[in-house]
Amino acid sequence: MKLDPGFIWTSFVALLSALPMTLFITVVSVGVGFVIGSIIALLRIYKIPVLQHIAAFYVTFIRGTPMLMHLFLIYFGLPALIDAISGAFGWTFTSASIPILVFVLISFSITAGAYLSEVIRSGILAVDKGQLEAAYAIGMKTPQALWRIVLPQAFAVSLPNLSNSLIGMLHGSSLAFTVTAVEIFAKANIVATTNWKYFEAFIAAALLYWGITVLIEKGVSILEKRINVYNRGGVA
Amino acid sequence: MIKLTGIKKSFGKQEVLKGIDLTVEQGDVVAILGPSGSGKTTLLRCINYLERPNDGEVAIHQFKVDCKRASKQDIHTLRQKTAMVFQNYNLFKHKTALENVMEGLVIVQKLPKQKARELAVQALEKVGLGNKLNEYPSRLSGGQQQRVGIARALALNPEIILFDEPTSALDPELVGEVLAVIRKIAGEGITMIIVTHEMAFARDVASHVVFMDDGVVVEEGPPHQLFGTPKEERTRQFLKRSIQEWSYSI
Amino acid sequence: MGRRFEFVYILDFIPKLLGYLQITLFIVAASVVLGLVVGLIVALPRMYNIPVLKRLSVIYVSFFRGTPILIQLFLIYYGLPELLKGISIDVSKVPVLAFVIFTYALHSGAFISEAIRAAVGAVDRGQVEAAYAIGMSGFEAFTRIVLPQAVAISLPVFANVVIANLKDTSLAFTLGAMEMTGKSQTLGLTTQHFIEVYISLSLIYFVVSVILERLFQLAERRMLRYQPELASTPSRKRQLPRLLLPQFKKGGEQA
Numbered sequence: 001m002k003l004d005p006g007f008i009w010t011s012f013v014a015l016l017s018a019l020p021m022t023l024f025i026t027v028v029s030v031g032v033g034f035v036i037g038s039i040i041a042l043l044r045i046y047k048i049p050v051l052q053h054i055a056a057f058y059v060t061f062i063r064g065t066p067m068l069m070h071l072f073l074i075y076f077g078l079p080a081l082i083d084a085i086s087g088a089f090g091w092t093f094t095s096a097s098i099p100i101l102v103f104v105l106i107s108f109s110i111t112a113g114a115y116l117s118e119v120i121r122s123g124i125l126a127v128d129k130g131q132l133e134a135a136y137a138i139g140m141k142t143p144q145a146l147w148r149i150v151l152p153q154a155f156a157v158s159l160p161n162l163s164n165s166l167i168g169m170l171h172g173s174s175l176a177f178t179v180t181a182v183e184i185f186a187k188a189n190i191v192a193t194t195n196w197k198y199f200e201a202f203i204a205a206a207l208l209y210w211g212i213t214v215l216i217e218k219g220v221s222i223l224e225k226r227i228n229v230y231n232r233g234g235v236a
Numbered sequence: 237m238i239k240l241t242g243i244k245k246s247f248g249k250q251e252v253l254k255g256i257d258l259t260v261e262q263g264d265v266v267a268i269l270g271p272s273g274s275g276k277t278t279l280l281r282c283i284n285y286l287e288r289p290n291d292g293e294v295a296i297h298q299f300k301v302d303c304k305r306a307s308k309q310d311i312h313t314l315r316q317k318t319a320m321v322f323q324n325y326n327l328f329k330h331k332t333a334l335e336n337v338m339e340g341l342v343i344v345q346k347l348p349k350q351k352a353r354e355l356a357v358q359a360l361e362k363v364g365l366g367n368k369l370n371e372y373p374s375r376l377s378g379g380q381q382q383r384v385g386i387a388r389a390l391a392l393n394p395e396i397i398l399f400d401e402p403t404s405a406l407d408p409e410l411v412g413e414v415l416a417v418i419r420k421i422a423g424e425g426i427t428m429i430i431v432t433h434e435m436a437f438a439r440d441v442a443s444h445v446v447f448m449d450d451g452v453v454v455e456e457g458p459p460h461q462l463f464g465t466p467k468e469e470r471t472r473q474f475l476k477r478s479i480q481e482w483s484y485s486i
Numbered sequence: 487m488g489r490r491f492e493f494v495y496i497l498d499f500i501p502k503l504l505g506y507l508q509i510t511l512f513i514v515a516a517s518v519v520l521g522l523v524v525g526l527i528v529a530l531p532r533m534y535n536i537p538v539l540k541r542l543s544v545i546y547v548s549f550f551r552g553t554p555i556l557i558q559l560f561l562i563y564y565g566l567p568e569l570l571k572g573i574s575i576d577v578s579k580v581p582v583l584a585f586v587i588f589t590y591a592l593h594s595g596a597f598i599s600e601a602i603r604a605a606v607g608a609v610d611r612g613q614v615e616a617a618y619a620i621g622m623s624g625f626e627a628f629t630r631i632v633l634p635q636a637v638a639i640s641l642p643v644f645a646n647v648v649i650a651n652l653k654d655t656s657l658a659f660t661l662g663a664m665e666m667t668g669k670s671q672t673l674g675l676t677t678q679h680f681i682e683v684y685i686s687l688s689l690i691y692f693v694v695s696v697i698l699e700r701l702f703q704l705a706e707r708r709m710l711r712y713q714p715e716l717a718s719t720p721s722r723k724r725q726l727p728r729l730l731l732p733q734f735k736k737g738g739e740q741a
Contacts, residue, residue: 340620
């Protein structure tokens with residue numbers, strides 16, 4: 001079996017059909033994860049009784065276990081739970097009518113939520129307390145101060161970490177193949193096995209992921225430069 | 237005797253030192269004064285090759301280093317003959333005060349640990365820190381850190397100690413303790429060059445004062461002459477400005 | 487999809503899975519140790535600015551950070567034997583585990599090299615100057631002054647690499663490697679109690695991660711004893727490279 005460079009290109013083109021799925025999974029899980037993460041972060045920053053501890057445990061547990069476990073637990077556990085509830089109430093609804101993709105999205109959002117909550121929390125905490133005080137001093141209310149003063153600065157600080165999370169979730173989305181969602185990696189597997197050209201197919205997949213990653217990094221670094229205008233110079 | 241001849245140094249296109257000659261006799265305390273950007277710190281750093289001059293020669297007694305031909309070994313030897321006290325102390329952050337002072341003795345001078353320890357304790361006692369031997373730099377005040385820095389230089393028993401603005405990173409109330417220590421060791425006949433902004437100190441302690449501006453030595457001489465009857469207009473201007481600044485700060 | 491949930495299975499599975507924990511830990515340990523070597527080799531050309539090699543190491547790091555580890559696993563597993571066949575080395579008898587370890591070593595090497603570079607860069611330039619000024623050689627200055635500080639600085643990032651590696655070992659089952667997750671697959675299939683087995687497995691990963699994290703925190707506290715406040719300042723986090731998925735230490739709370 002010799003390396004067939006031509007087939008790398010063939011696979012690459014074939015993989016493009018799975019690109020939207022990968023991007024969809026990534027964007028949805030990061031988007032929903034961001035909402036979850038913000039809520040979790042605020043619960044912890046404002047030290048809401050009981051809830052802050054639940055939030056902390058959620059974050060520790062998710063960060064302490066492989067993403068694959070989250071996927072498996074949701075994929076196997078959630079349908080069982082739904083069916084049990086459905087059965088108990090005598091509904092005709094069963095989990096079988098829910099597409100697999102939904103479980104993938106739920107699980108990845110839960111994963112992303114935990115990581116993003118840490119990004120958001122540290123971003124907010126990194127903003128100098130004096131900024132908030134100055135906002136109050138000129139008569140702003142808390143939501144105004146958060147929205148106009150703290151958040152923009154927190155966003156600038158956390159941009160690199162946000163980009164990391166995004167890339168992490170992009171790469172993580174390859175796990176979806178284990179539950180038969182056809183994203184890039186699953187597609188590569190299919191292309192590889194049907195043609196008996198594993199190496200070529202995975203090279204193509206690697207190039208595709210690499211390309212998207214580099215694009216994200218470049219995009220973020222441009223954004224970072226724009227956003228950090230106020231932060232230039234000074235003694236670092 | 238330390239002798240600098242024709243020291244030149246450029247950073248990119250900017251020529252910071254334009255050919256400096258300077259002779260320091262044994263036991264001299266030389267103060268280098270001058271406005272910011274005049275090249276005085278760069279000159280000091282050229283002496284132990286933290287900056288490599290583009291041209292010129294550094295000589296300590298018979299040991300001469302021509303920058304064009306300086307080998308790694310030459311530079312190494314030069315550094316063993318000199319010691320430096322930095323503006324922002326540069327104490328080794330992961331070592332205690334005592335370890336900071338011992339480090340050079342053990343690693344560079346290869347003294348046995350016991351002996352190094354004795355010398356280090358002595359040096360630290362001399363700068364008044366006999367009670368802070370086992371403190372890490374992060375737990376010391378700026379003034380104390382700088383005194384450790386001085387002890388570190390002193391313990392090496394170098395031919396000359398180079399002080400690079402030793403008090404300019406300090407809070408005003410801590411300047412005094414450091415100057416007092418420098419004054420004390422100056423009285424012991426140790427050769428030193430001090431780049432400083434402390435006019436009064438330079439006047440009192442230095443045996444020789446050098447005024448630099450724009451990469452050249454404008455004027456040098458004993459303090460009473462340079463402060464009392466400066467010959468050059470540039471020196472007069474500088475002194476006038478500096479004295480005004482003092483009065484503002486009071 | 488499997489049988490009814492029964493709690494006892496969770497307890498039943500834990501000891502069975504623990505029997506394979508050592509394999510998981512072996513993969514982690516072996517790949518991290520190799521990864522350190524790889525990381526150092528990859529970091530050197532960039533720290534010393536060696537032409538060509540520098541570019542190669544940039545590409546290396548970019549690739550291993552820019553692609554999913556799953557892809558890397560498959561690439562090495564299917565690609566390496568073919569490449570080696572080209573120079574007539576037969577690796578068809580080499581166990582899967584070796585490929586897994588090799589992949590994870592290359593993968594963590596990329597992250598470790600960034601950690602090394604960042605940490606060395608984070609050591610104050612004045613430290614080296616002071617070392618030179620008391621007459622140390624370049625080597626002495628590096629080993630006695632820069633390295634100890636750099637190791638302490640990079641410890642949190644290193645901890646993250648290790649823990650991420652632990653979690654990533656769960657992917658080795660896709661190649662049929664028999665570590666904990668591989669075992670969980672067989673247990674799940676034979677008993678049809680999937681949920682229980684994954685709960686057990688998650689608990690084990692969780693406990694091991696937490697223990698590792700605590701150990702690293704202890705080590706960090708010890709190594710940074712010269713700078714007690716450093717371990718928790720957020721400003722320091724920003725000097726560090728952005729490695730891996732978010733990797734914040736608990737320290738953020740004190741900001």
